[in-house]
Amino acid sequence: MQGFIIDIKKSRDDDLIVLILGETHLYSTYRFYGARHSTINIAYKIDFELESNYKSTIPRLKDVLHISFPWIFDTEKLYLWQRFVKLFCVHLKDVEELDPFYMNLLNSLISIMVKQNPKRAIIQAYIQLLEFEGRLHSDYMCLLCEVEINTEVSLVRSFLPVHAKCTYAKKFSFYKIKELFEEKSLISFTDEEIDYLFDILLQGL
Ligand SMILES: [Zn+2]
Incomplete structure (x- = not known):
């Protein structure tokens, strides 16, 4: 599956609770030693698997691959992108099922931001x-x-x-x-x- 990380919370030790905006769901997941992995970063797009465990109500996040953006090394773009994507956490609070609109919007914004001014592109997406x-x-x-x-x-x-x-x-x-x-x-x-x-x-x- 693919999705965008919209929130990261510390759990015990280096473990993290990672909230992911996917195509049709918002996933609250548990990542062991997540704090040691550079692939877990706010607003990153990832490919991932979930593993459910009878001991826990929250699925385990595994096999995480970072899907890069063409402008990932443009610090201004990345900073503005992260500030925008983070807002979805509060906006979609308590939502579980999602319309694919949200994922499509973020995917197309990644391509638009290749050429366009990031603030203008984000406002248009909004x-x-x-x-x-x-x-x-x-x-x-x-x-x-x-x-x-x-x-x-x-x-x-x-x-x-x-x-x-x-x-x-x-x-x-x-x-x-x-x-x-x-x-x-x-x-x-x-x-x-x-x-x-x-x-x-x-x-x-
Ligand atoms: Zn008035």
């Missing part, structure tokens, strides 16, 4: 996730006053739109947010605006 989960608010109703927005707009956590005048957050021209939500395009956003959007994303998926 917009797809919001749309898939029915949380992309392209009705442009202000979360705070519940009146439609049509000029300056601000975004809060989960990219929820609010009137710029209803909050003290950064203002965006309405057309830019429309382009982002409807055409999934970030072309009109400056690098400084991208940094700002990325920081909102880091607050949680």
